[in-house]
Amino acid sequence: DTGVSQDPRHKITKRGQNVTFRCDPISEHNRLYWYRQTLGQGPEFLTYFQNEAQLEKSRLLSDRFSAERPKGSFSTLEIQRTEQGDSAMYLCASSLFPGQGFNEQFFGPGTRLTVL
Amino acid sequence: AQKITQTQPGMFVQEKEAVTLDCTYDTSDPSYGLFWYKQPSSGEMIFLIYQGSYDQQNATEGRYSLNFQKARKSANLVISASQLGDSAMYFCAMREGLNTGNQFYFGTGTSLTVIP
Numbered sequence: 001d002t003g004v005s006q007d008p009r010h011k012i013t014k015r016g017q018n019v020t021f022r023c024d025p026i027s028e029h030n031r032l033y034w035y036r037q038t039l040g041q042g043p044e045f046l047t048y049f050q051n052e053a054q055l056e057k058s059r060l061l062s063d064r065f066s067a068e069r070p071k072g073s074f075s076t077l078e079i080q081r082t083e084q085g086d087s088a089m090y091l092c093a094s095s096l097f098p099g100q101g102f103n104e105q106f107f108g109p110g111t112r113l114t115v116l
Numbered sequence: 117a118q119k120i121t122q123t124q125p126g127m128f129v130q131e132k133e134a135v136t137l138d139c140t141y142d143t144s145d146p147s148y149g150l151f152w153y154k155q156p157s158s159g160e161m162i163f164l165i166y167q168g169s170y171d172q173q174n175a176t177e178g179r180y181s182l183n184f185q186k187a188r189k190s191a192n193l194v195i196s197a198s199q200l201g202d203s204a205m206y207f208c209a210m211r212e213g214l215n216t217g218n219q220f221y222f223g224t225g226t227s228l229t230v231i232p
Contacts, residue, residue, distance in 0.1 A: 031217045042207050042222030097217035102149055107161035
């Protein structure tokens with residue numbers, strides 16, 4: 001069990017540029033979640049997948065944001081035309097559903113985005 | 117309305133002492149799960165403890181215990197025998213529905229500093 005990994009760990013970009021983040025969940029996990037965490041706040045839900053199907057999207061996920069999980073394994077989160085307000089930590093989590101126990105979510109180390 | 121409220125932005129505790137981190141929640145769903153996560157400065161969210169809404173006993177996990185008061189809708193985390201490595205952000209989270217893969221709602225967190 002190698003845990004959830006995210007790439008890159010840090011990204012600095014200029015306003016207006018597009019960025020893409022990748023998340024690799026724990027291999028047997030079928031659910032994958034994206035959260036955004038701004039300074040001094042707790043993580044806020046963005047979207048989640050079960051296998052390749054995107055089941056729910058938050059109001060926070062504006063039209064500039066798109067997430068995919070094409071083969072039900074890794075996922076990408078793309079932000080187009082970045083704005084300074086997009087600066088945050090983007091966290092990915094995965095879980096096995098239905099699973100045994102209480103379906104905790106396992107989090108990756110996050111990608112910290114800074115938009116200049 | 118906030119689903120999770122953590123009213124202590126920062127807490128200090130002497131090494132080897134116990135500390136209580138407060139969490140209140142708001143939901144109309146009779147079935148829910150409550151989670152505590154630790155977030156060190158590295159950024160990764162580390163699962164600590166879980167309490168289900170129908171659990172009769174307070175959850176315990178090593179030095180962590182959860183003081184669950186259902187009528188008051190509170191789920192305080194108690195850390196006994198604090199260690200220097202406990203210094204981190206602590207987040208309370210709730211998932212509505214039991215054994216579901218629903219999103220988590222997080223509080224704003226409490227920064228715990230353990231003093232030698």
